[in-house]
Amino acid sequence: MMTPALLSAALLLLLLPGAPAQDSNQTPISIHVINSVTNTPNMTYSTYVVFRGILLGAMRRLRDSGPGFTFKYIEDSNYGPFLTSVNGLAGCPTMRTYWELLVKKAGGRVFRPDVGIGCYIPMADEEIILNFNKY
Numbered sequence: 001m002m003t004p005a006l007l008s009a010a011l012l013l014l015l016l017p018g019a020p021a022q023d024s025n026q027t028p029i030s031i032h033v034i035n036s037v038t039n040t041p042n043m044t045y046s047t048y049v050v051f052r053g054i055l056l057g058a059m060r061r062l063r064d065s066g067p068g069f070t071f072k073y074i075e076d077s078n079y080g081p082f083l084t085s086v087n088g089l090a091g092c093p094t095m096r097t098y099w100e101l102l103v104k105k106a107g108g109r110v111f112r113p114d115v116g117i118g119c120y121i122p123m124a125d126e127e128i129i130l131n132f133n134k135y
């Protein structure tokens with residue numbers, strides 16, 4: 001025979017998968033700002049995306065949560081948001097500099113996504129690297 005406490009615990013377990021669990025909807029990621037052109041200190045920030053949320057959403061959340069991370073982007077008519085500036089430093093076509101998007105997987109492998117900040121969907125524990133670079 002189940003006690004009322006056990007019974008309600010069992011009921012809760014049954015209900016959990018459908019319940020809107022706040023924590024399971026948050027995928028933690030970190031955002032690293034690095035500079036391959038000039039000697040500038042690396043910056044690291046922690047934030048999260050919601051389930052299947054885009055990187056741009058996490059960047060907005062990080063900006064609005066106040067650790068000093070800022071960015072700007074322009075809307076490209078074909079490909080969507082193009083990241084133009086991070087923490088006050090802007091890419092410059094005449095100097096051939098831009099903000100490159102790199103991702104380091106939990107295993108350590110670094111890759112260069114074939115989409116921008118408006119399309120990339122980060123996975124749990126990925127390191128997003130915004131790398132000021134030359135082309």
Ligand code: B12
Pocket residue numbers: 076078079080081082083084093098099100101102112113114115116117119135
């Ligand atoms: C040259 C180029 C660049 C140059 C553009 C600057 C320059 N002045 O040359 C640089 C090196 C900056 C660049 C960067 C990136 N690029 Co690029 N790029 C190209 C390329 C080879 C040619 C674009 C071009 O000149 N078109 C001709 C001109 C006349 O047309 P346009 O509309 O004016 O072109 C502009 C846009 O294409 C824009 N642009 C270029 N890349 C990207 C990427 C994104 C996400 C956006 C929104 C806009 C954009 O810059 C061009 C010049 O102003 C295309 C592939 C191709 N063959 O089309 C990829 C391409 C557009 N890039 C791509 C990607 C993924 C990126 C990056 C996200 C790569 C990364 N991981 O860092 C970054 C952008 C990061 C950011 N800051 O937001 C993808 C976009 C696919 C998608 N659906 O998102 C493409 C299609 C290549 C691919 N992998 O398949 N890119």
Ligand SMILES: *[C@@H]1O[C@H](CO)[C@@H](O)[C@H](O)[C@H]1NC(C)=O
Pocket residue numbers: 034041042
């Ligand atoms: C900054 O990050 C890059 C890439 O992750 C790394 O190679 C470099 O050693 C870092 N620099 C410092 C000062 O930590």
